[in-house]
Structures are given as C-alpha cells and as structure tokens.
Amino acid sequence: MERATQTQPNDHLVEDMLAIAQRRDQLALTRLFDHYVPKVRAFCLAAQPGSNIMADDIAQEVMIRIWNKAHTYKPEAASLNTWVFTLARNARIDYLRKNSRHQSSIDPEYLWRNVVDENADPFKDAQQKRDQERIQQGLDKLPPDQKQVLSKVYLEGKTHKEAAAELSLPLGTIKSRVRLAMHKLTIYIKR
Amino acid sequence: MLNHHPSIEMLTDYAAGSLALSHSLCIAAHLEHCPECQQQVQKLEILGAHFFDQVPQESSRLDKLKDTFFERLEKQPTIQKNTPLADHAENSTLWDKYKVPYSLRQFITKSYDELTWMRLSPSFKIAILHNEEGGPQVSLTRVKAGAHMPTHTHTGDEITLVLEGAFSDEQGVYRRGDFINRDASHKHKPIVTKDAECICLTVLDAPIEFTGWFARLFNPILRRYHPHSP
Numbered sequence A: 001m002e003r004a005t006q007t008q009p010n011d012h013l014v015e016d017m018l019a020i021a022q023r024r025d026q027l028a029l030t031r032l033f034d035h036y037v038p039k040v041r042a043f044c045l046a047a048q049p050g051s052n053i054m055a056d057d058i059a060q061e062v063m064i065r066i067w068n069k070a071h072t073y074k075p076e077a078a079s080l081n082t083w084v085f086t087l088a089r090n091a092r093i094d095y096l097r098k099n100s101r102h103q104s105s106i107d108p109e110y111l112w113r114n115v116v117d118e119n120a121d122p123f124k125d126a127q128q129k130r131d132q133e134r135i136q137q138g139l140d141k142l143p144p145d146q147k148q149v150l151s152k153v154y155l156e157g158k159t160h161k162e163a164a165a166e167l168s169l170p171l172g173t174i175k176s177r178v179r180l181a182m183h184k185l186t187i188y189i190k191r
Numbered sequence B: 001m002l003n004h005h006p007s008i009e010m011l012t013d014y015a016a017g018s019l020a021l022s023h024s025l026c027i028a029a030h031l032e033h034c035p036e037c038q039q040q041v042q043k044l045e046i047l048g049a050h051f052f053d054q055v056p057q058e059s060s061r062l063d064k065l066k067d068t069f070f071e072r073l074e075k076q077p078t079i080q081k082n083t084p085l086a087d088h089a090e091n092s093t094l095w096d097k098y099k100v101p102y103s104l105r106q107f108i109t110k111s112y113d114e115l116t117w118m119r120l121s122p123s124f125k126i127a128i129l130h131n132e133e134g135g136p137q138v139s140l141t142r143v144k145a146g147a148h149m150p151t152h153t154h155t156g157d158e159i160t161l162v163l164e165g166a167f168s169d170e171q172g173v174y175r176r177g178d179f180i181n182r183d184a185s186h187k188h189k190p191i192v193t194k195d196a197e198c199i200c201l202t203v204l205d206a207p208i209e210f211t212g213w214f215a216r217l218f219n220p221i222l223r224r225y226h227p228h229s230p
C-alpha cells in the first residue's frame, strides 16, 4: 500500500471530462469508468467489507454524477482525484443514510459544497498545486502510526472515537496523532 | 475574523464524511462564514483524495457492472438534476432581514419566521428542525436582545452556531458564524448582547436539562419534543 511515487497527474482523464462536458462522449466515460470504478468500489468495501451490492451501487451512482456534472468540473480549482473523491464520499454518505437503521432526514446534498467554486480565481490554480505538493511530500514522510489513523478515518469512514476503539488506544492518543499529522501536512495551523 | 472554530479533528471527520450529519450541518453553516476553515477543508479533501487514489484494489472483473451501468445511463432522463444551490440560491428576498444559510435551506425555504416557534418565556423561543429517533436534536433558538438564556446543563455534547446577533458567557463573546462545542460537564449562563436579538443553531446529542426556576416550565416541554429520552 505504501507508495512513495508522486501521484500521476491524470491529464488524459481531465481531457475525457472535457469530452463528456462538450460532446457527451461515452467512450470517454468508459475510460473514466475503468479508472475510477475499482477505486470507488474499494473505497466502499473499506468501510463495509463484503458489501459488494453497496459498492456496485455507489460506484454506479458516482459515474452518473460524473456524467451529469462533468461541465461543473474546473481543473484549476481541484484535481480530478479530489473532485471524484468528494463525489464518492458524498455518495457513500447518502447510501449509508438511506440504508441504515438510524435513518436521518438531514440531506447531505446541502452540507458539502462543491469543491469547485463559482468564482474562478487566477491564484487558485497555483495555490491548489502548492497545497497538493505539500500534502504529498508531507504524506511520504508521515510516521506509519499517524498514517494508519488517517487511513481509518478517510477510507473506513471511522470517527476518531471508533478508530480509538479499534486500535485499542485512548481517544487522546488518536486525537494527538491526527493533530501532529495535520501539522506536518501543513493543513493545521495553530490559531 | 471569527474567533471560535471547529477543532481540526472535527473538520477532518467532516471532510472524510464520517462526522454525524447533525454535526456536519453545523460545520457547513460555519464554513459559509469562515474562509479560513474552508481552506482547511479543501486541504483535508486533497488529503482524502490521496488515500482514495491509493486504496488497495481487488482485481475483479467489472464487465457486468459496466453493462448494467450503461443500461442505467440510457434510462436516465436527459434533463440534468440541478444542484439545490441553483434551485434555492436566490430564494431569500430583499425584505428579509436575515439571510438563511444555504445548509439550512433544506429546513427553511425563505425566512426564519416561517418556522413554528415555541415561546418558552417572554424572551426565549425555540423551533425544532429535526429530531432523530434516539439521536440528536437540531433546533434554532431565538432570544431577545439583552436577555438571559436559561441556565442549563447537558447530558451530551452541545454545538451552537451563532446565525444572527451575539451572546456572551463566562468565557467570551460569540458572534455571527462562531462555532461553540461544549461537552456535558459544562454549565453556562449565556446572555445575549444588548444591541440585537440572537438566533442560534443548536445541536444536542442528548436532551438538555434546565436548572433553576426555569426547569419546571421548560423540561417537560422539551421532553415532549424529545420523546425517546429517558
């Protein structure tokens, strides 16, 4: 799972996005399907091991959202991976909300704004790339125990409390690991 | 510049999608006021995307899923579903004194006045937005300028987001957009500032118990609206 290499920029996939937005190109969608569906399925299975039906359903939902929202994607505001991650995250939340015992009527659609904001900012592109690089570099140097907690939170969808219970560690330890990690990744700036 | 923000752990859980929806609602409302936290969330999403990109994949054949998907896509109506933002963005009208945050527009279409407010004292009103079975209670409170909010303790976490006006307690002043997270051990005596009424979004993990003279009046009413509390 460890990989020190830089994440490949998905230039050809970004072009596919454009082809969908402009020409409703289904072949481009097929290429995006091949690239992202295995990731979305794995992302879902990490949270709910064995739930293949859920994974298939969410993967399809994400692809439909890609198809319908391709025209809203702006490469200067977010990398394609980040954009698809937020789609997958939101689709997973929605699925769990509708299918869990504790059904909630709070609509997640209102709670996460599109990472792509409406006002194109010329500095945004540079800022975004800088953030990407810093986070990537920070991740490569992150101690495994901190990485493990972050992976539990992001991939398995665990809260800090749940992560603490699973790793048999005090909640305070989990919190301080997250805090340290965010500090190293230059995400958390002490106010 | 805001002074009171959600913790980095909470923002992380929000960006990862593991935070309870009721709490995420408060974060979303805070983000509408706070470019600083917005930026942090953007970075947290970049981080999430790295984990997402490197998630260990199993090599299963996806031909069948692909067929199903394209069949489903064919059946899709060609009209695209607009995001709720586009549907409601300009709903707040000019004569409205307050602008309802986007995140709350699933409960309030136009104005705070359309809600059913329960008057619990001459200066204190409450409107329940959402009450989950055995779960958190999401409500708005509306307190007149200069009035005391009733003293209370809570049995679970309480998150307050100031939507309009300001209030203060022993620990500081809280203004529009401020995010306050208090745990069960906290006992506070908030007072609304004298210049304007104060409207807050409040999420309670467990029902609050009011202390003092207010309790006799207040607790039975809240219990009625929180039927699953012990």
Ligand SMILES: [Zn+2]
Pocket (backbone or CB within 6 Å): B002, B004, B005, B006, B030, B034, B036, B037, B038
């Ligand atoms: Zn903030």
